[in-house]
Amino acid sequence: MLGDDDLAALWLTFRVAALSTVWLLMLGTPLAWWLTRTGSRWKAVCNALVALPLVLPPTVLGFYLLVLIGPNGPIGRLTTGLGMGTLAFTFNGLVVASVLYSLPFVVQPLQTAFAAIGPPPLEAAATLRAGPWDTFFHVVVPLAKPGFLAAAILGFAHTVGEFGVVLMIGGNIPGQTRVVSVQVYNHVEALEYGQAHWLAGGLLAFSFAVLIVMYGFLNHRLTVQPAK
Amino acid sequence: MFVTFISRFSMIALCCALSVCPPALAATTIAAVASNFTQPMAEIAEAFEKATGHGAKLSFGSSGKFVAQIENGAPFEVFLSADAEKPEKLEKSRQAVEGSRFTYAVGKLVLWSAKPGYVDDQGRILESGGFKHLALADPKLAPYGEAAVEVLKNKGLFERLQPLFVLGENISQTHQFISTGNAELGFIALSQVIGNGKIAEGSGWAVPETLHAPIRQDAVLLNKGAENPAAAALMQFLKSPEARAIIQKYGYSLAD
Incomplete structure (x- = not known):
């Protein structure tokens, strides 16, 4: 069965994923909107940067993060200069890493949803003298709701499933950086297969359920109804 | 004409193949090696191939993961663990050849x-x-x-x-x-x-070795390697003066 350590890891994972999802939506929404609307020549570069965590091994991302946030790295210098200390081995460090790591999983569904809206509703809003903020919150957001939902679910689930980066910058501290995936790994490494099964099976069930809910919802929304 | 070319070509190919073939009874073994021993083992394997003509393929990783893999049918024939317990466990569960276990290095x-x-x-x-x-x-x-x-x-x-x-x-x-x-x-x-x-x-x-129990790293011959002369030779080579010199050079001490 699950021990106290396992429960602590579960609760910590939930906190990291929830907070990361909030940040992901706050940062991902304007970014995705800009990427959808812009004609800037930097668009390709930005798109590529956002998508990088999809193709990079988490160890690469984790290693560079460790170097960047270390006391000699540029981010480390900044955070120590601001009196925050360094980010490695902290809860906040995990959230920062998760946001970077899960960014494509949030930006891409949002971008698709924004693009699907097309110009007509925005033009209609403009003819009714709606300002850009008004248009965004009262036209774009309601129309892109499935996109927001998919983005939030994927961002959350992907953060829960994060492993390599956390392992590299977390330091495996109980209640602070020891998340479920790391705990499963610890159990397996320590040959405690019984406990590993409980956690690993739970994670599998959770991920499967999340994906079913999401696809069920999206299919319902997005299935093209045959013309009568 | 074409046939002669083919037969001539295959003769040449055969000669090439024979010339690079190691001595008569040479075989290749595959070893699972604890990652802390990566560098010395790479050097030992090179010396081993030169000395015996056998080949050694090395797989580096964490000992715990190797145990899980060995228990599930991994093709490893020799296991160099980062500790003493895991080889012992494998020996007890009859995944390894009894009596083959020994301490190849003591960590500092x-x-x-x-x-x-x-x-x-x-x-x-x-x-x-x-x-x-x-x-x-x-x-x-x-x-x-x-x-x-x-x-x-x-x-x-x-x-x-x-x-x-x-x-x-x-x-x-x-x-x-x-x-x-x-x-x-x-x-x-x-x-x-x-x-x-x-x-x-x-x-x-x-850190003085009086402050902690010795960090014994044990090797064991796995069942899959029981019949392979190259696996036994590698186990033997780890005890040779040549291998021991390499092990010490990398900051380990020896059991005896």
Whole structure:
């Protein structure tokens, strides 16, 4: 069965994923909107940067993060200069890493949803003298709701499933950086297969359920109804 | 004409193949090696191939993962663990050849910092403090982590320093925490920072072996290798003076 350590890891994972999802939506929404609307020549570069965590091994991302946030790295210098200390081995460090790591999983569904809206509703809003903020919150957001939902679910689930980066910058501290995936790994490494099964099976069930809910919802929304 | 060309070509190919073929009874073995032993083992394997004509394929990784893989049918024939328990466990569960187990190296623990002059050669910094993080390998998983905990307990510092612990999943990762400066100092293997017989960079305290139980690293012949002469030869070669010299060069001591 699950021990106290396992429960602590579960609760910590939930906190990291929830907070990361909030940040992901706050940062991902304007970014995705800009990427959808812009004609800037930097668009390709930005798109590529956002998508990088999809193709990079988490160890690469984790290693560079460790170097960047270390006391000699540029981010480390900044955070120590601001009196925050360094980010490695902290809860906040995990959230920062998760946001970077899960960014494509949030930006891409949002971008698709924004693009699907097309110009007509925005033009209609403009003819009714709606300002850009008004248009965004009262036209774009309601129309892109499935996109927001998919983005939030994927961002959350992907953060829960994060492993390599956390392992590299977390330091495996109980209640602070020891998340479920790391705990499963610890159990397996320590040959405690019984406990590993409980956690690993739970994670599998959770991920499967999340994906079913999401696809069920999206299919319902997005299935093209045959013309009568 | 064409046929002659083919037969001539195959003759040439046959000659080439024969000329690169190792001596008559040469075989190849595959070994699972604890990652802390990566560098010395690569060198030992090279010497082994030269000396015996046998080949050795090496797979590096964590000992715990190897045990799981071996129990599930991995093709490894020789297992060089980072500890003594895992080979023993495999022997008991009849995954390994009985009586083949021996200690190929004894690890040395070092308290190390990437900053020159930071760790004194008596390890007094552990008492004086002034650091925010002390890195060590997870004591549950890695023998070097277990030894580090033992040292701290023996010095009566465990309770005080435990809140500063950051745990690497293995000693390579622990080294990474320290070398990038994210942890000011930590316990790792001497083999990771040794160069020309001394600590090559940063600063360190070679922890006296009286402060912890010896970090014995055992090797064992696995069932899959029981019939392979190359596997037995590799086990034998690990005890040879040539291999022992390489092992010591990398900062390990020997069992006897």
